[in-house]
Amino acid sequence: MIIQLKTGLNATNFNRAVRDLIAGSQRRELWSTMGMQEIRDRYRRSILGPFWLTISLGVMVLALGLLYAGIFKQPLDDYLPYVAAGFTVWGLISGLVLDGTRSFISAEALIRQLPGPLSLHVYRVLWTNLIIFAHNLWVFVLVALIFGVNPGWNLLYIIPGLLAIVVNGLWVGILLGLFGARFRDVPQIVASITQLAFFLTPIIWQPGMLEGRTMIVDANPFYHLLEVVRGPLLGTAPELKQWLMVILITIIGWAVTLVFYSVYRWRIAYWV
Amino acid sequence: MAYIRLDQVHVSFPLYDVTGRSLKKHLMGVRTGGVIAHGGCTMVQALNGVSFTVNHGDRLALVGHNGAGKTTLLRVLAGIYEPAYGSVKVEGTIAPLFDISLGMEMEATGYDNILLRGLYLGLSKHEIRQRAPEIAEFTELGEFLNLPLRTYSLGMRMRLGFAVSTAIEPDVLLLDEGLSAGDASFMAKANARLKEFWDKAAIIVLASHSEWLMREVCDKAILIEHGQVQYFGSVDEVLAVYQQPAAVLG
Numbered sequence: 182m183i184i185q186l187k188t189g190l191n192a193t194n195f196n197r198a199v200r201d202l203i204a205g206s207q208r209r210e211l212w213s214t215m216g217m218q219e220i221r222d223r224y225r226r227s228i229l230g231p232f233w234l235t236i237s238l239g240v241m242v243l244a245l246g247l248l249y250a251g252i253f254k255q256p257l258d259d260y261l262p263y264v265a266a267g268f269t270v271w272g273l274i275s276g277l278v279l280d281g282t283r284s285f286i287s288a289e290a291l292i293r294q295l296p297g298p299l300s301l302h303v304y305r306v307l308w309t310n311l312i313i314f315a316h317n318l319w320v321f322v323l324v325a326l327i328f329g330v331n332p333g334w335n336l337l338y339i340i341p342g343l344l345a346i347v348v349n350g351l352w353v354g355i356l357l358g359l360f361g362a363r364f365r366d367v368p369q370i371v372a373s374i375t376q377l378a379f380f381l382t383p384i385i386w387q388p389g390m391l392e393g394r395t396m397i398v399d400a401n402p403f404y405h406l407l408e409v410v411r412g413p414l415l416g417t418a419p420e421l422k423q424w425l426m427v428i429l430i431t432i433i434g435w436a437v438t439l440v441f442y443s444v445y446r447w448r449i450a451y452w453v
Numbered sequence: 454m455a456y457i458r459l460d461q462v463h464v465s466f467p468l469y470d471v472t473g474r475s476l477k478k479h480l481m482g483v484r485t486g487g488v489i490a491h492g493g494c495t496m497v498q499a500l501n502g503v504s505f506t507v508n509h510g511d512r513l514a515l516v517g518h519n520g521a522g523k524t525t526l527l528r529v530l531a532g533i534y535e536p537a538y539g540s541v542k543v544e545g546t547i548a549p550l551f552d553i554s555l556g557m558e559m560e561a562t563g564y565d566n567i568l569l570r571g572l573y574l575g576l577s578k579h580e581i582r583q584r585a586p587e588i589a590e591f592t593e594l595g596e597f598l599n600l601p602l603r604t605y606s607l608g609m610r611m612r613l614g615f616a617v618s619t620a621i622e623p624d625v626l627l628l629d630e631g632l633s634a635g636d637a638s639f640m641a642k643a644n645a646r647l648k649e650f651w652d653k654a655a656i657i658v659l660a661s662h663s664e665w666l667m668r669e670v671c672d673k674a675i676l677i678e679h680g681q682v683q684y685f686g687s688v689d690e691v692l693a694v695y696q697q698p699a700a701v702l703g
Contacts, residue, residue, distance in 0.1 A: 214569060218565070295531075295549065451534065
């Protein structure tokens, strides 16, 4: 494998990988239609359609919010919006990670029959999850209205925050998708890690509740990506430290992904 | 001018069993000196030093037994498989039509499927909207096009797939067996459309077992055995060699 990395990492392969990423983004009409189709397909014969997602999230936020507000002895009008925002953004992040592991596997028939940039399947995963996020966001909007949360102008930070999640979601979908196509136990492994990350990331608990062991929060990439969107939703501007961590994650993630995508992109069609 | 040029193309497949597909076993294999991981992977040589050129206007048939490498070769031409060694040069837009019902959504309406299938084939939404009335008319499906695909019979689905697939105008057309348009009553009309479709393409590469189809469409042929080009010539010559007793090929 190390030998493959050494011989495969050259300018030609790198250029092809970058060209694949650009060409993929240009097939916007295809991946947006496919993403829309996927969601519509899942809910076509139910009356509420994709809003089932919204409802199930709403029920979860309400139930867990009430329970943990009691356990942690938190005032409800602070805690419930916090949990609602946390769940909504976590849904997007975990969705990108989980679907990302299957980005190429789930399109195996298409990959083997149609030529075209492979990255378009990752853009599809990205698009699908953004649509779901747009539905889930209503849970937060409702909770925010009920409890009178006014994020003010800090809400605008949600734009760079979401952009950060999208840019990172892209490399996650490529890297994990590539590993998932080669090693079929990767989706399961990643699913259990994501489950664990949910509990280790401040979503139902707050970073301030942690005394000592702050490494769990500071070194947790999920936390920083979560916070740059959750913060603005609740009206707090993310700290500079957070932005720096997000930039660091983005650079490292893309560097690793470009290496692997350059070397192994052409093998994906053989693997699926 | 469209052309295809293959030079010393080698393609081999890794065949993984369950062990080879497992990251856990892979990592454990590294730690124990790779003994476990080694059992997981066998390489199958699918194409072995294939070289040939197809020029503008050529209609090429791929002849060979099952598993000889015809489909793999088509996928290499389509750019789906990038060869491990050797080079593939294709000038012109390529359209592989291996499975005309690929990507059809059972829950989506006929019109949605025209859009989806058209996008897969590389058309833009704008182009599809322009061609949709003509495609719809050709299918003769009428009001059915507003209903989900699951309400269609198999023949109706094939008509739809056929109509969309033949609405494109590629330079290079890659076919795995012919295109079937479903029921017999529809055949005459479909054949006329097919003829027109074929005539528009600059190059056709057809993999088939049907002698009739190959003689009908193609003027040149390649005989492939065990991933190697055994013979290149006219369709009649190649079919004659193909049908000879195994003695010649060993």
